[in-house]
Amino acid sequence: MKEATLRVFRGDSNGGGSVDYSVPVAPGMVVLDALHYIQGHLAPDLAVRWNCKAGKCGSCSAEVNGRPRLTCKTRMDDLPQDRPVTVLPMKSFPLIKDLVTDVSWNYRVNRKIPPFEPRKGVEWKISQLDVDRVQEFRKCIECFLCQNVCHVLREHDKKEQFAGPRFFVRVAGLEMHPLDGLNRAGLLKDHLGLGYCNITKCCTEVCPEEIRITDNAIIPLKERVVDQFYDPLTMIFRVFGGGKEKSL
Amino acid sequence: MTAHYETREHDVLIIGAGGAGLRAAIEALAQGASVGVVCKSLLGKAHTVMAEGGIAAAMANVDPADSWKTHFRDTMRGGKFLNNWRMAQLHAQESPDRVRELEQWGALFDRTESGDILQRAFGGHTFKRLCHVGDRTGLEMIRTLQDRGVQQGIDVYMECTVTRLLTDNGRVSGAFAYWRENGRFIAFRAKSVVIATGGIGKAWRVTSNSWEYTGDGMALAYEAGAELMDMEFVQFHPTGMVWPPGVQGILVTEAVRGEGGVLRNKAGERFMEKYDPKRMELSTRDVVARSIYTEVKEGRGTEHGGAYLDISHKPAEYVKKKLPSMYHQFKELADVDITKGPMEVGPTCHYMMGGIRVDAETAESTMPGLFAAGEAAAGLHGSNRLGGNSLSDLLVFGRRAGLAAAQNARRTSAPGVDSSQIDQAEKELLAPFSNFGTESPYAVHRDLQEVMQNLVGIFRTDEDLKKALAELEELKVRAFKASVEGSRLFNPGWHLSYDLKAMLIVSEAVAHSALARTESRGAHSRIDHPNLDPVWEKKHNIIVRESGGMKRRESPIEEMPEDLKQILAEDKS
Numbered sequence: 001m002k003e004a005t006l007r008v009f010r011g012d013s014n015g016g017g018s019v020d021y022s023v024p025v026a027p028g029m030v031v032l033d034a035l036h037y038i039q040g041h042l043a044p045d046l047a048v049r050w051n052c053k054a055g056k057c058g059s060c061s062a063e064v065n066g067r068p069r070l071t072c073k074t075r076m077d078d079l080p081q082d083r084p085v086t087v088l089p090m091k092s093f094p095l096i097k098d099l100v101t102d103v104s105w106n107y108r109v110n111r112k113i114p115p116f117e118p119r120k121g122v123e124w125k126i127s128q129l130d131v132d133r134v135q136e137f138r139k140c141i142e143c144f145l146c147q148n149v150c151h152v153l154r155e156h157d158k159k160e161q162f163a164g165p166r167f168f169v170r171v172a173g174l175e176m177h178p179l180d181g182l183n184r185a186g187l188l189k190d191h192l193g194l195g196y197c198n199i200t201k202c203c204t205e206v207c208p209e210e211i212r213i214t215d216n217a218i219i220p221l222k223e224r225v226v227d228q229f230y231d232p233l234t235m236i237f238r239v240f241g242g243g244k245e246k247s248l
Numbered sequence: 249m250t251a252h253y254e255t256r257e258h259d260v261l262i263i264g265a266g267g268a269g270l271r272a273a274i275e276a277l278a279q280g281a282s283v284g285v286v287c288k289s290l291l292g293k294a295h296t297v298m299a300e301g302g303i304a305a306a307m308a309n310v311d312p313a314d315s316w317k318t319h320f321r322d323t324m325r326g327g328k329f330l331n332n333w334r335m336a337q338l339h340a341q342e343s344p345d346r347v348r349e350l351e352q353w354g355a356l357f358d359r360t361e362s363g364d365i366l367q368r369a370f371g372g373h374t375f376k377r378l379c380h381v382g383d384r385t386g387l388e389m390i391r392t393l394q395d396r397g398v399q400q401g402i403d404v405y406m407e408c409t410v411t412r413l414l415t416d417n418g419r420v421s422g423a424f425a426y427w428r429e430n431g432r433f434i435a436f437r438a439k440s441v442v443i444a445t446g447g448i449g450k451a452w453r454v455t456s457n458s459w460e461y462t463g464d465g466m467a468l469a470y471e472a473g474a475e476l477m478d479m480e481f482v483q484f485h486p487t488g489m490v491w492p493p494g495v496q497g498i499l500v501t502e503a504v505r506g507e508g509g510v511l512r513n514k515a516g517e518r519f520m521e522k523y524d525p526k527r528m529e530l531s532t533r534d535v536v537a538r539s540i541y542t543e544v545k546e547g548r549g550t551e552h553g554g555a556y557l558d559i560s561h562k563p564a565e566y567v568k569k570k571l572p573s574m575y576h577q578f579k580e581l582a583d584v585d586i587t588k589g590p591m592e593v594g595p596t597c598h599y600m601m602g603g604i605r606v607d608a609e610t611a612e613s614t615m616p617g618l619f620a621a622g623e624a625a626a627g628l629h630g631s632n633r634l635g636g637n638s639l640s641d642l643l644v645f646g647r648r649a650g651l652a653a654a655q656n657a658r659r660t661s662a663p664g665v666d667s668s669q670i671d672q673a674e675k676e677l678l679a680p681f682s683n684f685g686t687e688s689p690y691a692v693h694r695d696l697q698e699v700m701q702n703l704v705g706i707f708r709t710d711e712d713l714k715k716a717l718a719e720l721e722e723l724k725v726r727a728f729k730a731s732v733e734g735s736r737l738f739n740p741g742w743h744l745s746y747d748l749k750a751m752l753i754v755s756e757a758v759a760h761s762a763l764a765r766t767e768s769r770g771a772h773s774r775i776d777h778p779n780l781d782p783v784w785e786k787k788h789n790i791i792v793r794e795s796g797g798m799k800r801r802e803s804p805i806e807e808m809p810e811d812l813k814q815i816l817a818e819d820k821s
Contacts, residue, residue, distance in 0.1 A: 012737060028492020028581065040690040044741030045734025049290075051458040054498045054577060056387065057293045073580055096429050097738040104406075107291065107398075113754045116354025124351060125363030131356050131381070138356060138391070139384060139572075142292055177354065 001025065004076055005084040006034050012097045019043075020084060025076050031087065032060050032071040035099070047098035055208060058143030062099050063088040068145040068206045090148040103144055109163045112191055116174055117246070119181030128229070130178035137173035137217055139209050142166065145195055146203035146213060152196045162193035165203035165213045172217035175224070185228045188221055197222075252674060253433035255665075258284035258403070260650070261423060261438035263410050263465060266294030267386075267639060268622025269444035270393035271346075271646030272653065273402045276442075284436060285397070286405040286425055288460050292394050295446050295458060296642065299386025300501035300573065301370060302378030303326075303350075303643070304636030305343035309364040311375035316340040317815045318374050323412075323637060324816060325600070326372040326532050327630020328770045329785055330478065333808045334608035335628040339644050346643035347379050354789035355392040356478055357381050369506045372532040372634040381569045383501050389639060406434075408434065410464070412673040413441060413472040414665055419616040420472065421663030424673040428743065431736025433677075435670050439660045440653035441468055442611075443604060443620040444646065448758075451751045452597035452705075453697035456488055456499035462747040463754030465624040469604045470753055474615040476791040477626040477803075479754070481601035483633055484706050486536035488596025490554035495581045497596040498788045500557065500574060500636040504591075505529040507570050509559040511540070512590070513548040519555070525697070532631040534771045537595040540707050544594065554594035560587055592651035595706060599638065601629040601771065604759070605790065610652035611645050617656060617663075621649035631770025633656045680745040683731035689744040696751060699723070704759050707769035709776050713763040720756050727752060760800050761789040 001024040010019045021042050023034045032050055039046045050060040053072045062070040065079060065086055079085050093101035098210070146165035152158050171184050188194040201214045211217070260276040262269045264285035276283045287294065306319040319340035324331050345364065351357065357379050358366040367376045398404070407428040414422040414435070422437040445465025449457025470476055485486045487500040505511075511529050513519050523539040524531035531539075540555045550556055559567055564587035568575050571586070578584040578591055604613050604620035606627060611619045622642045629637060680689070705715035727748040732741050767781035768774050790801040808816075 026493045029494040030581070033494040040688075040694070044688060044690060044732070045739045047738040047740060051289055051293045051460065052295075052298050053458065054298065054495075055580070056384075056573065057297050057458075058291065059293050069803055075581070100738050102429075107406075110395070111398060115399050118352065124348075126356070126359050127363055128359040128366075131359055134356060135382070138381075140387060141297075141387065174354070177356065180354075186521065 004034065004081065007084040007086045008038065008098070009088045010043070010046070010098055011095070013095055013243070018086065029076045030072055031064055031074045031076065031085065034076060034176045035071060035087070047096070047100040049100050056141060058141030061143045061145050061148065063090060068148050070145070070208050072142055073208060090144065092148045093144070105159055106142070106144055106147060106166065108169050110170070111186055112163070113167060113170060113174070113187070114182060114184070116177055116180050117182045118179050122179050122181070124179070126178050134173050134176045136211055137169045137176070139224065140166065140169050140211060141209060143208060145206045145208065149206045151200065151201045151202065158193065158196055162196045165218065167192060168194065168221055169211060169213055169217045170196070172221055175221070185225050189225045189229060194218070194221060194225060252735050253435050253670065255435045255437065256284060257437045257709060258282050259438065260284075260440045260442065260653045261286065261436050262442045262444060263423065263468070264294065264444035264446060264622070264624070265291055265404065266296040266444060266446055266622065267393060267608065267642030268646035268649070269294075269396050269442065270390070270785070271442060272442045272621055272650030273397050273642050274393065274400060275647045275650030276654040277397070277400050277402060278304035279651060280656040281657050284403045284405060284438070285434070286408045286410055286423070288407065288409050290406050291404050292390055294390065295461065296386045296639070298456070298499065299389070299508060299639050300383040300499065301387070302368060302380030302385045302504040302636050303343070303347055303379050303639040304370070304373060304634065305347045305379055305640055306340060306375075306377060307344045307347065307365060307367065307379065309360055310367045314375035314377060319343075319377065320812070321815055321819060322373050323628070324633060326631070326632050326634040329630065330769065330788070330805070331630030332608050332627035333812055335645070337812060338608060338648070339628055339640060342644045345417070346647065350389060350392055350643070353396045354394050355388050357388075363571065368503065369530060370602055370635045371502055371505065371527070371530045371536065373636065374692045378506070378636040380503070382569070383573050385505050405434070407621060409743065409746070410468060411677050412669070413618070414669050415470050415472055416663040416666065420618040420664055421661065424670055426677060428738050431739065433674060435665065437662065437665050439657035440617050440619060440662060442516050442649045442653050443618065443624050444622050445624045447600035447623040448460065448600035448751065449597045449600070450747070450753045451696060451700045452699040454488065454497040455597040456485060457499055457597065461700055462751050464747065464750040465620070466603055467753040469613055469615070469618060469620065470483040470757070470791065470793050472615060472618065473793060474613040474618055475605040476603065476757055477788050478602035478631070478761070479757040479791055480765050480789060481631045481770060482597065482758060483533060483599035483601060483771045484537045484595040485598035486533055486540050486595055486633060487557055487593040489582065489592040490592050491552035491582060498577070498581070499596065499598065500591060500593050501571070502533070504557060504559050504571060504574060507559060508562055509557050512556045512558065513543045514550050515548060519543050519548070533635065537706060538773060540593070541595055541756055550592045552592055554592040555752045556590035557593045560589055599623060599633055601631060601633055602626045602758075603811035607677045609648065609709070612650035612652060612656070617660065619649040631772060668736035677746060680730055682731040683729055685729050685731050689727070689730040689732070689741055689748055692730055692748055693751070696723050696748070700755055704755070704762060707775050708762050708774050709774065710763065713759050716759045717756065717763070720752060720759065724752050756798055757791040760798060761791060764789055764800055
């Protein structure tokens with residue numbers, strides 16, 4: 001059987017470094033399988049977060065050969081065989097141990113977003129077309145790779161001011177829910193820091209669910225904020241009613 | 249001894265944050281209880297997220313003739329009448345409301361032409377009954393529940409593992425746990441505890457289940473003195489991936505067959521014609537799993553030892569829209585384009601019908617103050633679960649468990665917490681750090697999986713099961729000696745040494761019960777007893793802990809009331 005070398009980060013908040021492990025490669029093997037091999041045979045305390053191993057839960061995010069990915073969907077045979085495969089934890093979150101980072105900040109941001117609130121007296125009839133339109137946002141598996149790669153968070157660490165792509169996707173899923181009656185434009189502008197995003201599309205590139213985060217979520221939300229807060233005509237229209245009935 | 253642990257107090261403590269745990273939390277909170285939810289993983293990663301096909305509920309949006317009575321009948325038939333009939337009735341009656349409620353909390357389902365929730369066909373269901381959104385229904389459900397719960401104010405303890413229930417004079421009084429992040433201990437004091445920890449699939453080698461599915465909730469209840477029931481009934485889903493090796497066992501949703509997928513052997517024969525000509529691919533899971541297994545065993549399997557499952561006769565766009573995650577799963581992991589050619593599939597350990605014995609109305613176990621819902625509880629599915637009945641189970645009995653747990657908390661004074669139990673739990677949890685042998689918990693786990701896979705699988709015999717019990721005894725000794733390397737910081741080897749204890753308890757319970765049940769019913773197939781035995785239709789296997797170890801008892805099934813008997817008799821087809 002072929003062998004591959006995995007160069008895996010080992011360490012915690014006190015520091016650490018990469019360690020090489022030699023792993024036999026079976027057909028169709030993914031990086032997560034290789035990490036499990038290491039746990040089972042070479043380093044039983046190697047910390048890895050994972051659940052479904054089928055690309056559905058978004059737990060096993062890491063940086064493989066410098067690229068943020070789900071390790072359960074990254075096949076060994078898609079990676080160059082002539083050099084070690086490097087596996088590092090997500091850089092934008094505080095390290096707990098090895099490949100496991102503290103992503104609790106994301107859960108705190110999520111609490112700021114008010115959930116779906118149906119319009120008053122709504123009839124629960126929806127057309128499939130309207131369902132299809134928001135499906136894209138609702139398939140997010142919360143792997144936080146978009147958060148990890150976004151330079152506003154990764155380089156500038158604006159975690160206090162900026163919610164990050166994941167939560168713009170979530171707001172888009174709520175705002176474009178056909179029966180939702182809440183207007184979250186003010187929240188986007190004042191509390192989620194939508195303006196910090198300068199649409200470099202890094203988030204879209206790493207999304208394992210292929211959600212077009214920038215084009216389909218962030219830009220329409222930016223337009224919504226502009227329409228509501230900076231467009232004089234819409235502002236007048238708003239005084240006379242229209243759009244969503246309830247603002248935050 | 250000074251406390252090595254922090255202490256938290258809740259009216260209702262819920263262990264597990266999948267569909268059942270979260271639905272229980274929302275209900276208990278609505279009743280005014282203070283609620284804590286403890287989960288082994290991050291919030292939103294529980295197994296519910298992987299449920300693909302849909303939620304079974306007789307809403308009659310697509311087939312107007314559907315009703316709770318037909319759903320009840322289908323469920324009882326699918327479970328070969330071993331189901332708790334009252335649970336099956338409540339489940340069929342209440343699931344439509346639970347689905348509507350999800351929708352009102354923001355879940356979006358696929359729609360009919362007239363704008364109602366669309367329903368699809370599934371194995372064993374007479375009518376099109378599964379409310380779904382593509383093939384990612386579970387994700388939609390868990391996000392909806394998670395966001396609802398968090399907004400309503402549940403306290404969530406993520407990546408925290410409960411290793412022992414605390415008891416006070418025969419009733420539950422809390423739980424002892426540890427934070428995986430730093431290895432520190434935490435003691436919960438609670439008037440009610442709800443177990444919603446899911447199943448036990450990780451004890452088998454080929455499984456659709458994640459690392460969390462180690463039967464720990466059942467083991468906790470058993471250790472505390474509650475009864476387990478029907479533990480021999482383990483569902484092998486007919487269609488898991490078989491190739492490449494790394495993905496073996498990953499689930500291929502029944503929705504593929506629901507949407508018209510057909511099964512063929514290597515000769516191209518549609519073999520379900522032999523096994524169930526009436527229902528074909530949409531027969532119940534136990535039947536389809538045995539059929540595939542038999543085809544392979546008799547030499548008609550595919551190159552990698554499975555059957556072909558083909559949906560490529562449907563338009564490519566339709567397949568991508570109705571089964572998007574299957575399309576990507578096969579494309580990325582197996583280099584197969586399912587719109588162009590067949591998948592290779594075979595049985596994979598998927599679901600536990602047995603579990604903690606509960607009261608139908610309240611989901612209370614045989615131990616006062618301890619409740620259980622979802623896969624961790626037994627009863628609803630009898631000897632075989634129908635696809636789609638598990639998500640509805642989570643909602644219906646999650647809600648009932650949360651409600652009853654909150655009511656119990658209201659009429660109960662704060663229980664005492666016995667610090668000697670906590671000391672004992674600490675000592676047990678830390679023991680592997682003091683073992684200096686060469687035994688690795690990973691090696692014991694691999695061997696356990698082989699034993700269960702080879703000796704307690706789809707087809708069972710007296711000889712195999714006895715052998716399995718003997719091997720489990722040896723594994724228990726090895727697990728006890730297993731040592732752990734490294735520190736208490738996020739240490740998966742340490743966690744596994746605890747998980748092993750739980751897996752060994754449930755594995756033993758499965759093997760004991762399977763050995764005793766000398767008949768074939770639903771998911772339990774005995775080669776040496778191939779037929780249904782009317783005597784065994786009247787009783788459950790009960791597993792309980794007594795001094796001296798695990799004991800099995802039998803408990804008669806309560807007589808079904810006339811009105812329900814009438815429903816079962818109405819359609820003889």
